[in-house]
Amino acid sequence: MKKESKGKSDGTKKVVQTDAPAVSKKPAAIKVKTPEERKVAHIQGIIKTAVAAFLGMIAGFGAFHQFGAGTETKWYAVLVIVGVLAYYAQRLIYPAIKINTKEFGPKDWFYVEFIVIDFCLVTWTLLLN
Template sequence: MSKQTPKSKSIKELAKVKEAPVEIVTASVEDPEKKIFIKQKTPEEKQKAHRDGIIKTIVAAMLGTIAGVVAFSQYGAGQDRIWYAVLMIIIGITYYAQKLIYPSLQIDTKEFKAKDWFFVEFIVVDFFLVTWTLLLN
């Protein structure tokens, strides 16, 4: 018979120790009070969400482009203006404009979260700055 070395003995003990916590974890996962159900979207809901996302992006892009053209016509190079004040004015105006435009396009603004507003305003600012910069050149 072969002798057990201390190394092989410790591996067997570790295997036994590792098995016990797995059983405890599975027992706690099976607890019916802690089950979380994720609502699955139907294909129609997915299609509507996709369509709404495209509409939100197009509206934000158009508002940003319009804001860039207006800023160029009003301020030109904007050398006598504080640039971040112009940017904040554009963000404020387009935020309220979108709150008025989206309901007419059957998009519920009450379902918007902070990340949704951040997304559309980011698109507006991007298009505003790109349009204004292109017109300055």
């Protein structure tokens, strides 16, 4: 893009070149899903949530049996270990049940990991009471 401006008092124009892309006034095209695609996406979302919740409950039982009340161990270290193990477990489980993990973004992975850690903490807490 070229931008002209008055540079000197003698009337000459100074040309400034910028590498900024031109801003388009058109909105981005939104892909409209068919009812079948929405149904499949909804079912896959429920499956992803159920798998994450199940892994979290297993992790909660495992943490209770391994660490008990967790007084000798840093609890946040346990959660990091659970999160990492659950991430790799889900990377193996989802393709086995026909869910494409290549479509997952950081937001999706954060969501399923949050569910795992949340269910782990809830299960562990319930077992301690």
